[in-house]
Amino acid sequence: MLEAKCLTFGYPRQPAIVDGVSLTLRPGEITGLTGPSGCGKSTLGRLLAGVLKPQSGSIQLAEPRGGVNPVQYLHQSPIFAVNPRWRIGRIIEEAWAPDEATREALGVSRDWYNRFPHEISGGELQRVAILRALAPEVRYLIADEITAMLDPITQADIWSFLMQRSCEGLSILAISHDRHLLQRIASKEITLTRLE
Numbered sequence: 001m002l003e004a005k006c007l008t009f010g011y012p013r014q015p016a017i018v019d020g021v022s023l024t025l026r027p028g029e030i031t032g033l034t035g036p037s038g039c040g041k042s043t044l045g046r047l048l049a050g051v052l053k054p055q056s057g058s059i060q061l062a063e064p065r066g067g068v069n070p071v072q073y074l075h076q077s078p079i080f081a082v083n084p085r086w087r088i089g090r091i092i093e094e095a096w097a098p099d100e101a102t103r104e105a106l107g108v109s110r111d112w113y114n115r116f117p118h119e120i121s122g123g124e125l126q127r128v129a130i131l132r133a134l135a136p137e138v139r140y141l142i143a144d145e146i147t148a149m150l151d152p153i154t155q156a157d158i159w160s161f162l163m164q165r166s167c168e169g170l171s172i173l174a175i176s177h178d179r180h181l182l183q184r185i186a187s188k189e190i191t192l193t194r195l196e
């Protein structure tokens, strides 16, 4: 279980954008996170993943953060999250060596392994990013608008894979503006409001 209590964070020389937020992510649950543009959803996601440090509050995790981070953050635009000079095979295997069943379930083709990120499509690269994030130690996935730029079929494929993973115990925070998507996939929903 991941338990965040009273998190507060502001970027340098700016007022707090996350102010006193508490939430709990439980194994096997998909939690939706929504709210108006700029209210701090991505910032909160990065705090939970340990990419940013809260100025106050705490994040308690059942699992240790040493080695592979059990909380993985997935970006809307995976191109910004990969080294453009590395081939896909190296990008994936830097993180872990996925089993064939997981690779195939996610629809990641072996043919892509020898290509560079700009030589596969955005949807294909998002599948690669998800595969890379799903090392066995990973218990929480912060999925930040991960299918917002993809066609409905790819979106449905990716979420049906992730819902299966959630049934097997993965906890997912799905950040999205798409209320219909969240109603379909999430068992609970949190709405952030913009601080004035």
Ligand SMILES: Nc1ncnc2c1ncn2[C@@H]1O[C@H](COP(=O)(O)OP(=O)(O)OP(=O)(O)O)[C@@H](O)[C@H]1O
Pocket: 011, 012, 017, 035, 036, 037, 038, 039, 040, 041, 042, 043, 044
């Ligand atoms: N690195 C940064 N430095 C300074 N300000 C930032 C930085 N990243 C984000 N912000 C600001 O913090 C606020 C919250 O941004 P954040 O990306 O968390 O919002 P969001 O709710 O995810 O927005 P959206 O729904 O549009 O993706 C915004 O006003 C943004 O301009």
